[in-house]
Amino acid sequence: MIDYSQLNHYISPSAESGLSDAWRRSLGRLGDYTAILVRSLNLRPLAVNLYAQTAEHILVRITTPGSHLILRVAPEDDLAGYVYMMRALAGRNLPAPKIIQRDLSRGLVPFAFTLESYVPGISADQLSSDPLLRGAGRQAGRALRRMHRIPVSSAGRPLPSGRWPQQTWPSVLRQIGRRRAAPPSDALLFGPTERECLAALLDSPLLDPPHLTLIHGQFGPHATRYTSGENVHLEAIVDPGRFVGGDGLYDLACGLLAAYPTAWREGLIDGYLSAAP
Known part of the structure; x- marks a missing residue:
């Protein structure tokens, strides 16, 4: 019998973790949600483990009799860009994780998720x-x-x-800049002259x-x-x-x-x- 509760990681709202409510909820009930998805996907796991956590996603490794699988949980991301890219790479036979199942609707659980092949190796x-x-x-x-x-x-x-x-593309570059150094943080990194040069560059048709x-x-x-x-x-x-x-x-x-x-x-x-x- 698998103990899914070992995946639950409760983080108090008062903790200075910098995590949003969506992240705290997903981590606090990760085992419960994993059990729901395992049953809905009709999997027969031998083991489940927290595999990794990125800036956007939580990865749970599900070990089945035939292989390892990765459950990708996105507390805030809708996974639309991720799914599009992985399917596009697969369509051109480029190396990428294979998406086996996906649900971006947040209907069954309060987050978008994918079930995908496990990729061995190191970065x-x-x-x-x-x-x-x-x-x-x-x-x-x-x-x-x-x-x-x-x-x-x-x-x-x-x-x-x-x-x-x-x-x-220039409008997307501006969004990337705001995500990496939103005002007023940008003023701490760049002086007035640098910010003016960057603004002029982003207005250039050459981009x-x-x-x-x-x-x-x-x-x-x-x-x-x-x-x-x-x-x-x-x-x-x-x-x-x-x-x-x-x-x-x-x-x-x-x-x-x-x-x-x-x-x-x-x-x-x-x-x-x-x-x-």
Whole structure:
């Protein structure tokens, strides 16, 4: 008999956790909700464990007789962008978790969720060898370039209905900026001159790409999974950002941040350019 209550993590509203009510509710009753979903999906688990927690999602690993599965719980995110991207990658045979079941309606439980395949391996930022890291970056670059050949109908993200609200890429960049450094925090990071330059840049027509494509939205070594031995093999691209439609150069810029190891950056740009049409 599985004890689902071990998944419940109660967090007092008075605790200085910075969590919203939706997050506290989802964590506090995670075991109860998991039991409901396991029964509704007719699963026969051998074990359930809290696998990981990201900035947007809670991941529960469900072990069945034949495989591991991941239950992705989104306390606040509607998962529309996530589902769209994963299905688009699967449609082009690009490495990604396979979505087995999804429900974005919040009808059965008070959050959107997916049931998906478990992806083994480690992220590129866990690789310590430069040759392995360079190989990992090269494979990621090739996959990223192929992903950037998938067209989308607008910048931003789709609604749960599947419809894309029409937005420009500069308007999405402004939203990204507000999410990362909302006023007045931006004044602590940038001076008046820098903010004026940024505003002028966002108004430039040069930022409008000729074609909008599928993007990852927060790409980097952390967004990849590899199995490794003497060599590495890219198993999946994971954990996309909130916005999944835009200019592919944004992904490339994120992946080439100076904070990342040189071997990763060299491999990434090499793989990206080698996959060019």
